[in-house]
Amino acid sequence: MKNRLRDLRTAKGMTQEDLAEIIGVSRQTINAIEKEKFDPSLPTAFKMAKLFEMTIEELFQFEG
Amino acid sequence: METMKLERNKRVKKLAVWTWSWVATMAIATFGPIYIWDDHAFLTIFAIVVNLANGILMILANRDLFNHFDELEKKIHLESMAISLGLAVVVGLTFSLLDQRDLIPFDADIGFLVMFIGITYLVAMLINTRRYK
Numbered sequence: 001m002k003n004r005l006r007d008l009r010t011a012k013g014m015t016q017e018d019l020a021e022i023i024g025v026s027r028q029t030i031n032a033i034e035k036e037k038f039d040p041s042l043p044t045a046f047k048m049a050k051l052f053e054m055t056i057e058e059l060f061q062f063e064g
Numbered sequence: 065m066e067t068m069k070l071e072r073n074k075r076v077k078k079l080a081v082w083t084w085s086w087v088a089t090m091a092i093a094t095f096g097p098i099y100i101w102d103d104h105a106f107l108t109i110f111a112i113v114v115n116l117a118n119g120i121l122m123i124l125a126n127r128d129l130f131n132h133f134d135e136l137e138k139k140i141h142l143e144s145m146a147i148s149l150g151l152a153v154v155v156g157l158t159f160s161l162l163d164q165r166d167l168i169p170f171d172a173d174i175g176f177l178v179m180f181i182g183i184t185y186l187v188a189m190l191i192n193t194r195r196y197k
Contacts, residue, residue: 024068029136032196041135 002061006034008052023047075129082122089115136196144188152181 009019009030016030023030023044032038039060040048049056092100093111101107133141156177163172 025134026137028196029134032136037196038136038139044135 001039002036002063003033003059005030005048005059008059009034012052019051022051072129072132075125075132079122079125079129082118082125086115086118086122089118140189140192140196143192144185147188148181148185151184152177155180 005019009016016027016034020027020030024047025044029038029040033040045056045060049059052059089111093108093115096111097103097108130138130141159168159172159176162168
């Protein structure tokens, strides 16, 4: 699943550690999501979408 | 995140305490009847029951730590456990068959299986952790 997480995070001037703290996951998890090696759970995706004030579909693009 | 780290450390320490006390009670239950209480049946049963209770508390502490992992950590551990369990069943039974047919020069003791599970779990954890880096 593709995502815009890294761009949105850096645009807000946040580190992976900052984002991890807000979302409630480890920095390694944020890194794996940004590198598109791991797809987040629905609650985590919702938290991220809410933080960046967009829909989940705008943040994550499913490649079926 | 600090709260999360503190909570994680607390659970890791709790697991470490129960693991070490389980190892200690295992040693007492194993060597006590030989070197300390001269095969006294009641003391031996008591030591084994204490060891079993300690083991159950160790498992509960491990579950507590697991429940504190985030979704990626849980995935890494679950995949590692699946590989470790699968290998333990398949290789364990192969080992047992070889022992039954006297094709290996030693007995297939449970200790070998425990060591094998520990090593495969550790290796699987290292590989899976690298995969998601």
